[in-house]
Amino acid sequence: MFRPLRIVPHGTNVPFVANRYKAFAFSVVLMLVSLGGLVVNGLNFGIDFRGGILMEVKTDGPADIPSIRTALGSLELGDVSIQEFGAEDDVLIRIQRQDGSEAEQLTAVEKVKETLGEGVEYRRTEFVGPTVGEELKEAGLIAVICALSAILIYIWFRFEWQFGICALIALSHDVFSTLGLFALNGHEFNLPTVAAILTIAGYSINDTVVVFDRVRENFRKYKKMTFADLFNLSINETLSRTTMTSVTTMLALLAIYFFGGAVLADFALAMIWGVIIGTYSSIFIAVPLLLYMQPRRGDEDDDADSPVQMPEYERQGAADKKD
DSSP states (O other): OOOOOOSSOTTOOOOTGGGHHHHHHHHHHHHHHHHHHHHHTOOEEOHHHHOEEEEEEEOSSSOOHHHHHHHHHTTOOSOEEEEEOSSTTEEEEEEEOOSSSHHHHHHHHHHHHHHHOSSOEEEEEEEEOHHHHHHHHHHHHHHHHHHHHHHHHHHHHHSOHHHHHHHHHHHHHHHHHHHHHHHHHOOEEOHHHHHHHHHHHHHHHHHHHHHHHHHHHHHHHOSSSOHHHHHHHHHHHHHHHHHHHHHHHHHHHHHHHHHSOHHHHHHHHHHHHHHHHHHHHIIIIIHHHHHHHOOOOSSTTTTTTSOOOOOHHHHHHHHHHHO
């Protein structure tokens, strides 16, 4: 008889809630490390936020990156970043904004063209001013705050305010740790990274809502079960769905990271971390925090004297034994 693939077998009963203190300690350390990275290193803002000159060029044959870096470094244009852009003959050049007006920026571009010489195709040249960069920083920050606030309101109305607070703490944990990751590894923080952070928030809350839904369902089913046992049961019952979603998403993100080229690498890196930390926070942060919020069970007087029902994983395990 054909049986579907299951990453998590029936009857799984991992004591997630019982290990909440270890998870909380890990999260505190993670937040402190992220804060340290942001304070000491800061974010490596890309040209979207800092302003400057962006040039994409195609060379005749594989680009000699070290030679190009040496040649442009001698022009004394300030910070110059050079990297392959998806192909060996495609090069992305970033130059910090030059002091002065637009004329100085055009002069810097002409110096680069003279240095690279003939046989180079200039695919695009972009200028980003400091005012636009500051506006983009502000817009990105507002976007993240608005997204978190909207999620809080959504969870509040769908469940209760206690669920909303726990979801917001878990989401803030995910967003802040992602910022810390980019501060520590020095990867460029740009507009696609902001988009990745917003996507992480949506992915993480999706996982959290699934578990919260099961918690609410179990509130009605198991009137006498303790909060700790009920939360642990809910996590284990949704664990198969959570792991399958995370694994399939991770496969797509790994393909983007390794084969999507440099333009998508930072976005994919943020998303990979977001899937991992989002899954972790849904299980170890959002639900265990409900223990300290004491949400209402709903119609608590209904069936108050009814016996404690057998949890789903025990019933399923018994059924598997019969099979």
